[in-house]
Amino acid sequence: MYSWIWRHLPGPVASKAVLALLLVAAVAALLLFVVFPWVEPRLPFNDVTVD
Numbered sequence: 232m233y234s235w236i237w238r239h240l241p242g243p244v245a246s247k248a249v250l251a252l253l254l255v256a257a258v259a260a261l262l263l264f265v266v267f268p269w270v271e272p273r274l275p276f277n278d279v280t281v282d
Contacts, residue, residue, distance in 0.1 A: 236254070240247040 237247060237251070240250045242250070
């Protein structure tokens with residue numbers, strides 16, 4: 232998968248590296264600001280009871 236992404240990025244190696252870092256940052260931001268906040272209320276970790 233990574234080789235497929237690398238092959239399809241335009242430009243020389245330096246611009247491919249910058250674009251790859253931007254893609255990683257975009258995916259991380261999407262996970263942190265959209266996916267994880269959406270999933271967090273659905274997780275049972277806050278329903279802790281001690282008997």
